[in-house]
Amino acid sequence: QKEVEQDPGPLSVPEGAIVSLNCTYSNSAFQYFMWYRQYSRKGPELLMYTYSSGNKEDGRFTAQVDKSSKYISLFIRDSQPSDSATYLCAMSGYNFNKFYFGSGTKLNVKP
């Protein structure tokens, strides 16, 4: 069993929809939780990160962490075609020097 599980999709939604992306994990030592966006043939870019449990909002993006359930989510409001990409969750312990990534969810937002 992988330490981080993520539904690979693909997920196809109409423009303007609310998108929900999720990951589960097994290692209770994880403290930092990140969401990356990766366009085709590019490196991942950080969207958001949260420390421990709770919510964090940044524009159209909201990240949620539920450590008791070992479950994290990323919500995208008013999705745009430019949001079409692969979304990767990632996690690390306190030392922040070894990240564990999910397999990525491919999102397609249709105009």
Place this chain on the structure above:
Amino acid sequence: GAGVSQSPRYKVAKRGQDVALRCDPISGHVSLFWYQQALGQGPEFLTYFQNEAQLDKSGLPSDRFFAERPEGSVSTLKIQRTQQEDSAVYLCASSALMDEQFFGPGTRLTVL
């Protein structure tokens, strides 16, 4: 440029050849990471440097993989006697200490 750069962007090797992949991190970044990303998968951690010290190499899949960062800036990932299962995108990331990792565009390695 201000970002992480990697070269070559694409590399085709015959099985059994040695390859060397280069990473130029963001200037001043102390930490440097190498990841392997297979098709349709997320990045898998290979190794981590803090300055010139390789502090974690637990993700290197075999002793054919070797990484170095001799002067604490540029890093090279070397793969000896390449095998078909080594085909993947190799990503490099750098960061200030305990901070966000910035990724390069990756080197796509194809082993025939």
